[in-house]
Amino acid sequence: MIVGLFIPCYVDQFYPNAGIATYQLLTKLGVEVRYPTGQTCCGQPMANSGFEHLNQGCNQLFVDNFGEYDYIVSPSGSCVLHIKEHLHTDAQPEKALAIRHKVYELVEFLVDVLKVKNLQAKFPHRVGLHQSCHGQRGLFLSQMSELNAPYFSKPHELLSQVGGLTLIPLDREDECCGFGGTFCVVEEAVSVKMGKDRVKDHLSHKAEYITGSDMSCLMHMEGILKRQNSPVKVLHIAEILNAE
Incomplete structure (x- = not known):
C-alpha cells in the first residue's frame, strides 16, 4: 500500500x-x-x-x-x-x-x-471534540443528531484509544462553528457569533484543548480563543493521536 x-x-x-x-x-x-x-x-x-x-x-x-x-x-x-x-x-x-x-x-x-484499534498515544488532558459539518454530513465521520439513528463517531473511537485523555461532554456536540470557508468572509458577524457559541460550549465544560479533523474550523475557533485571552488551545486530531 x-x-x-x-x-x-x-x-x-x-x-x-x-x-x-x-x-x-x-x-x-x-x-x-x-x-x-x-x-x-x-x-x-x-x-x-x-x-x-x-x-x-x-x-x-x-x-x-x-x-x-x-x-x-x-x-x-x-x-x-x-x-x-x-x-x-x-x-x-x-x-x-x-x-x-x-x-x-x-x-x-x-x-x-487501516481499522486501527490499539493506538499507543498518550495525551493526559481534557479535550473537547469539534465534529465539523462536512465531516458529519459529507464524509459521515459521525452521526447527525437530527437523525433518529444509532450514534457513532469515528473521531471519538480513535480518541478513546489515547492514554490519559478525558473527552469532555458538550451540550451540542455537532453544532457548526460558523467558519464555513467563504461564509466567514461574506457573513462575518454571523460567523463570529456562531464561533463564540461553539467555543463557549467547550469552555463551560473546562476543556484544555479543542480538537477536530479539520484545521479550518479549529483556526476559526482559535482566533476567537485568542481574542478572549483564553488559555485553551486547538490541536488537529493527528497531533493528539501521534502524541507520546
Whole structure:
C-alpha cells in the first residue's frame, strides 16, 4: 500500500505540525507515505466562490500529482470532500473519477481502511471534540443528531484509544462553528457569533484543548480563543493521536 499525502495549502502555510503529525502517524502504523512536492491548492476556495469553471488547472494538477497512488490521505475533511464530489478533468475524466473513490480524510482512513484499534498515544488532558459539518454530513465521520439513528463517531473511537485523555461532554456536540470557508468572509458577524457559541460550549465544560479533523474550523475557533485571552488551545486530531 502506497499513500499519497495531500496537505492543503492552509495547513502547509499556517499549521505545518498537523501535516507532519499526519505523516508520522501513518508511518508509525506501517504505511508507506509519499509526498508529491508539486501539489498545491485543490481549488475548493475558487469553486465555493462560484468559479468552478476556472478550476481546470487545479483539477488537472491534482490528477497529475496523485493519480498513481493506492490511496490519497489528507488531514482536512473539507478539502477531501471537495475532491470526492467535484474533481473532474476534460483530459482524463476516468483518472479523476478513480481518484474520487480513493481519497480519504485521515480519520476516515484510520478507521475504515487501516481499522486501527490499539493506538499507543498518550495525551493526559481534557479535550473537547469539534465534529465539523462536512465531516458529519459529507464524509459521515459521525452521526447527525437530527437523525433518529444509532450514534457513532469515528473521531471519538480513535480518541478513546489515547492514554490519559478525558473527552469532555458538550451540550451540542455537532453544532457548526460558523467558519464555513467563504461564509466567514461574506457573513462575518454571523460567523463570529456562531464561533463564540461553539467555543463557549467547550469552555463551560473546562476543556484544555479543542480538537477536530479539520484545521479550518479549529483556526476559526482559535482566533476567537485568542481574542478572549483564553488559555485553551486547538490541536488537529493527528497531533493528539501521534502524541507520546
